[in-house]
Amino acid sequence: MQIGEDEAHKGKSKIGAHGKGSKMQKLTSTILTFTFLASFITLVLLPARVVEASPDPDWRNSYDSSMRSNRGDLCFLESKASGAVGKPVLISPENGKTIYDDTPTFTWTVGANADDHRFLLDNEITFESPIENQLLGATTTTYTVTTKLALDNYWWKVVAIKGENENHSDIWTFQLLPAPPLEFGLTLTIIGMVCVFSVMGLLIAICLILKKVFKAPPPEAEAPVSEAQKSTHKEKS
Amino acid sequence: MFPYPIDNIIMIGFGLALCALAIKKHYEPLLLLPIGFGAIIVNIPGGGLMSPPQNGEPGGILYYIYQAGIITEILPCLIFVGIGAMCDFGALLERPWLMVFAAAGQIGIFIALLSALGLGFKPLEASSIGIIGAMDGPTAIFTTSRFAADLLPAVAVCAYSYMAMVPIFQVPISKALTTRKERLIRMEYKPKAYSKTVRMAFPIIVTLVTCAIAPKATPLMGSLMLGNFMRESGVVDRLVKASENELANIVTLLLGITIGGTMIADRFLKPQTLLVFALGVVAFVSALSFGILFGKLACFLTGGKVNPLLGACGVSAYPMAGRTAHMIGRKEDPDNWLLVHAVATNTGGQIASVVAGGVILTFAPILLGIA
Numbered sequence: 001m002q003i004g005e006d007e008a009h010k011g012k013s014k015i016g017a018h019g020k021g022s023k024m025q026k027l028t029s030t031i032l033t034f035t036f037l038a039s040f041i042t043l044v045l046l047p048a049r050v051v052e053a054s055p056d057p058d059w060r061n062s063y064d065s066s067m068r069s070n071r072g073d074l075c076f077l078e079s080k081a082s083g084a085v086g087k088p089v090l091i092s093p094e095n096g097k098t099i100y101d102d103t104p105t106f107t108w109t110v111g112a113n114a115d116d117h118r119f120l121l122d123n124e125i126t127f128e129s130p131i132e133n134q135l136l137g138a139t140t141t142t143y144t145v146t147t148k149l150a151l152d153n154y155w156w157k158v159v160a161i162k163g164e165n166e167n168h169s170d171i172w173t174f175q176l177l178p179a180p181p182l183e184f185g186l187t188l189t190i191i192g193m194v195c196v197f198s199v200m201g202l203l204i205a206i207c208l209i210l211k212k213v214f215k216a217p218p219p220e221a222e223a224p225v226s227e228a229q230k231s232t233h234k235e236k237s
Numbered sequence: 238m239f240p241y242p243i244d245n246i247i248m249i250g251f252g253l254a255l256c257a258l259a260i261k262k263h264y265e266p267l268l269l270l271p272i273g274f275g276a277i278i279v280n281i282p283g284g285g286l287m288s289p290p291q292n293g294e295p296g297g298i299l300y301y302i303y304q305a306g307i308i309t310e311i312l313p314c315l316i317f318v319g320i321g322a323m324c325d326f327g328a329l330l331e332r333p334w335l336m337v338f339a340a341a342g343q344i345g346i347f348i349a350l351l352s353a354l355g356l357g358f359k360p361l362e363a364s365s366i367g368i369i370g371a372m373d374g375p376t377a378i379f380t381t382s383r384f385a386a387d388l389l390p391a392v393a394v395c396a397y398s399y400m401a402m403v404p405i406f407q408v409p410i411s412k413a414l415t416t417r418k419e420r421l422i423r424m425e426y427k428p429k430a431y432s433k434t435v436r437m438a439f440p441i442i443v444t445l446v447t448c449a450i451a452p453k454a455t456p457l458m459g460s461l462m463l464g465n466f467m468r469e470s471g472v473v474d475r476l477v478k479a480s481e482n483e484l485a486n487i488v489t490l491l492l493g494i495t496i497g498g499t500m501i502a503d504r505f506l507k508p509q510t511l512l513v514f515a516l517g518v519v520a521f522v523s524a525l526s527f528g529i530l531f532g533k534l535a536c537f538l539t540g541g542k543v544n545p546l547l548g549a550c551g552v553s554a555y556p557m558a559g560r561t562a563h564m565i566g567r568k569e570d571p572d573n574w575l576l577v578h579a580v581a582t583n584t585g586g587q588i589a590s591v592v593a594g595g596v597i598l599t600f601a602p603i604l605l606g607i608a
Contacts, residue, residue, distance in 0.1 A: 098359060098605075177605055181354040184604050185363065188597065189347035193340075195596045196589055199447050200340040203588070206442050207333035207435075214432040 085162040086112030088169040095172040102176060105144040111160025111167050118159040119143045125155045125171060132156075151176050244502035245280040251505075252276030252497065255398070264401030267486075268374070268493045272394060275299065275497020287498050299498035302491055307382050307389070312492045313375035314460040319485025320375075320587070321464020322477045324555070326439055328581035331429045335547070335578065339585030341531035342551025343593040345370030345524025350597075352519050356512055361385055364601045366513055369396045370520030371590035372403070373553035378496070379457055380594050384601070390499040391510040395517035403554045404561045406521050411565050414529045415545050419536060420569045422544040424578050433469070440466040447592050454595020461591060525549045544575055550582035553590035559583035 091107040093099050106119065117140055121132035131154075134143060154176065158169045241249070255273030259266035279286050279299060286297035306312035329335060350367030358366060361384035368377045369392060377396040381389045399406075411420075440462035448455040464480050467473045499505075532548025546562040559579035566575040 184360045185351045185354040191600050192596045196343050196593050197340045199450055199592050200336040204333045204336050210435045211431050214434040
């Protein structure tokens with residue numbers, strides 16, 4: 001609002017100088033009113049409507065990225081109103097990613113109202129015998145695996161707990177691979193260049209063979225003129 | 238107070254800059270213009286053009302085009318049908334040995350790949366960034382959508398915008414790496430006749446050979462060679478015309494606007510994007526430089542019969558790279574006509590870039606144990 005006020009002051013001084021004070025003042029105040037209304041609708045009414053309209057508790061996924069900074073607060077308000085424990089939102093390692101760190105750190109956002117969080121990691125989506133099953137605090141949002149993980153596909157989730165109530169996060173997966181960057185790069189470069197040169201070499205050879213096998217037709221010779229055509233030509237002339 | 242967050246304003250500015258490059262500088266206008274406009278409209282808050290369907294509400298239009306065209310890899314393949322229909326491999330068939338330069342022109346891919354790995358990109362991301370060095374938009378999109386969809390907007394914009402700037406890279410590099418004497422080398426051109434059977438067999442043989450070695454290149458190479466086979470067959474003129482005009486135009490529009498649509502502020506405005514653009518320069522410079530150095534080697538081995546400028550045409554930027562090499566040669570000697578040789582090498586670059594892309598698509602997952 002300060003900016004608006006400053007602008008209004010600037011406007012006033014200019015208005016005085018030109019002697020069209022009242023008109024310009026009206027214009028300035030109209031612009032300021034519209035700006036205020038527009039900001040009010042954008043910043044206050046719109047998010048509130050999104051919360052009300054969305055039956056999905058995880059409405060944040062559908063909401064525009066520009067409002068991302070407000071998400072935590074709004075989610076908190078929403079959960080508090082319903083009295084249930086909020087759903088934790090997983091952050092990293094991202095779903096479907098390949099990672100090379102065998103002691104990865106997992107991060108998420110807390111479930112609103114949660115007293116505890118349970119972190120679960122397994123190499124099967126069923127979580128029947130989790131590799132990691134850790135009960136963590138209400139405000140804990142990260143966990144680093146202490147024992148080295150084997151190369152495999154993994155699934156993980158976080159459960160927010162409040163007394164009897166539980167709210168499970170989505171299940172995300174990642175793949176753990178050895179950290180091979182340099183070896184990978186050099187091997188792929190060698191394979192790539194060998195393949196490209198071989199393929200192009202092979203194509204050159206095939207083209208040369210084809211050209212020998214399928215010889216080009218001789219340049220078109222003049223068609224022999226028959227006796228009948230000759231006589232017709234003479235008649236015409 | 239302002240309804241547009243600063244990130245979105247930056248992206249809208251970026252979109253406008255791409256449109257300006259297309260309009261004012263004529264840099265790949267067919268692609269940069271829709272990409273730029275796509276970047277503008279997708280960053281309108283609440284527009285939801287790339288939003289997935291949720292709560293019974295349908296998704297945004299660009300979301301559906303992206304899912305149907307890019308994720309399924311249909312659009313890059315369709316655009317290759319159009320390119321194949323436009324490409325005349327006749328000059329290359331006259332002198333097939335020029336394909337060696339096309340192979341050398343792919344070194345840039347691997348230098349960029351190694352550089353990306355050195356900068357900490359993951360192997361599949363680095364592979365996608367490396368493909369920028371092929372100077373082949375559809376191949377870059379095809380590979381990146383499979384390996385690193387997050388990088389797709391950066392890689393696609395980088396590949397297409399740099400491709401439009403090939404002369405800006407090629408002229409100084411060519412001049413720096415060749416002597417005047419080398420640039421003055423004239424190459425004899427004697428048109429050689431070859432049968433129609435050879436012309437028709439070429440696309441089939443290229444498909445069979447390349448796809449046997451790099452099977453993952455089959456969709457791209459198959460599409461490229463389908464277009465060319467239709468052209469050479471001479472019996473489907475309507476299909477050829479449709480492929481090189483209507484199909485290519487419609488697909489270019491959809492591809493452009495969808496790639497632009499992926500340039501959403503919070504996904505695009507990352508330091509990673511700047512690194513991709515920097516690595517794109519590495520890819521282009523190394524592709525052109527190693528191509529010319531290979532040309533110099535060929536010049537030396539043939540006793541000065543090959544103009545090293547041809548080395549820079551082994552990339553896929555068709556026909557710009559070939560035309561630029563010809564212009565550099567003519568600037569030194571107005572009677573030096575390198576055009577046929579240069580364009581022949583350039584068409585070879587089209588094939589080699591798809592082969593290189595296919596090799597990466599095939600072998601990178603195998604090396605990582607995820608095939």
